[in-house]
Amino acid sequence: MEECKVRVERSQAKKEKPDAQELVFGRVFTDHMLVMDYAEPVGWHDARIVPYQPITIDPSAMVFHYGQSVFEGLKAYVTPEGEAQLFRPKKNLERLNRSNDRLCIPRVDEEFLLEAIRELIALEKDWIPKAEGTSLYIRPFIISTEPFLGVAPSHHYKLMVILSPVGAYYKEGINPVKIAVENQFIRAVKGGTGEAKTGGNYAASLKAQEIADKSGFAQVLWLDGVEKKYIEEVGSMNVFFKINGEVVTPALNGSILEGVTRNSVIQLLKHWNIPVIERRISVEELFEAHANGTLEEAFGTGTAAVISPMGQLSWNDKNIVINGEKTGALAKQLYDTLTGIQYGTMEDPFGWIEPVPDYQKLVEAVSQAGN
Known part of the structure; x- marks a missing residue:
């Protein structure tokens, strides 16, 4: 991906944020999303952060008929000091490309996509809930968009990343x-x-x-x-x-x-x-x-x-x-340790945490790199 920067279109109509104590999983979405397109022979291009919105897609798009799609799931957390951070995002993007390979979807530039996700999270930092057990769920996904009724790999794709503030996945929480x-x-x-x-x-x-x-x-x-x-x-x-x-x-x-x-x-x-x-x-x-x-x-x-x-x-x-x-004692110890590392209340001896920089500083750094 040559000289592919992320352009940003800021939302002019901000949504009301939900009560962090009443969050369920995957029902509320933030103000912005990341979008990128693929077409042969151009490759992945036009990376952009835009207001969260419906997408328009041809009824004959191959994803509807042959199911060529992949997705990932990871989270952003906020530390007691108010800093945003990600947990092992590189592992998720490595797996995304393994899924791409299996589904005949073009691989993405993992380093670029991680930086684009970091920029999206930085922009949406205020959406990361602070209540215990809550986080900002990150859903990258790719669908085949070529309008063609034929069983073959598509030549056109759309990658999107959407964000959702979430509570516990199971209503039982850490209970069995x-x-x-x-x-x-x-x-x-x-x-x-x-x-x-x-x-x-x-x-x-x-x-x-x-x-x-x-x-x-x-x-x-x-x-x-x-x-x-x-x-x-x-x-x-x-x-x-x-x-x-x-x-x-x-x-x-x-x-x-x-x-x-x-x-x-x-x-x-x-x-x-x-x-x-x-x-x-x-x-x-x-x-x-x-x-x-x-x-x-x-x-x-x-x-x-x-x-x-x-x-x-x-x-x-x-x-x-x-x-x-x-x-059990072991399950509780694992939960406490993993969430402690994720929320920044425990030491991370493995280098699993990726910090999300302040949005304005990130924009300035990108601008200086471009100069």
Whole structure:
């Protein structure tokens, strides 16, 4: 991307900001968004921050018919000193490009996109809520926009980044949730798109989630698509199990999304000298561990919820209660540490935090760099 700067069109009609104490997840959006287009042979071009608005797109745009799209999710936080910061954004943009590769979408310049996102966050800093457990959710996504009814990779794309001030992903917060192990439906298999963050994976999960919702479960735990035996992930989270003092998480196998929070948890556990292993684990093994008293904790990890303890698991009409349906000590320690680093109240020994500069200083720095 040659000499591609971000032009800014400021909104003239600012929205009223919601009460931070009443935020739900993903319902309110900020004043501005980032947009960038792709066309052959130009490549990615015309990066711009504009007022948040509907987009106009041709009814024959390929995304509507063949589902060529990818997205990411990360967050911005505000420290007690009032500074804005991001948590491991480079990992998210690396994964975005892996998803792009799988969906035949042109790769983006990760360094440029991160700087553009930092500029957007700096402009929208006042939208970052300050109440406990709240943050500014960042949703980059790419859709295919070429008007063509043919099964082939598009030649035109649109990248957008929208922002949403959010509260807890689950109404339970850090309290344990009920999870249903899915036996009937399949979300992904090795060789498919399970390791990419693409909309089709989530569309494939909706039927099972709808059934689980009606039965009072917060999420579905997916098994492998071949043997329907080995645990993979929850709909919006990777999963971890503490069994007899050792933490086990399903190994990445081509159908499991490589979570940024998952990676962070593994690093923290190793940093604390807590045994952690990535391997296949069957649902039978998990229920046997509960039966013999060695299943100590179970929890999910993800950007949206950070750490979400599992209080109950249901499988084949069997229901087990984990750790007395209370948040385990390890899950609480991981949650406190991750959120402490994210909000700037704890030391960051890993270099995970990316500061967001003051908007005016950022504009001045960009201007000087251009001169």
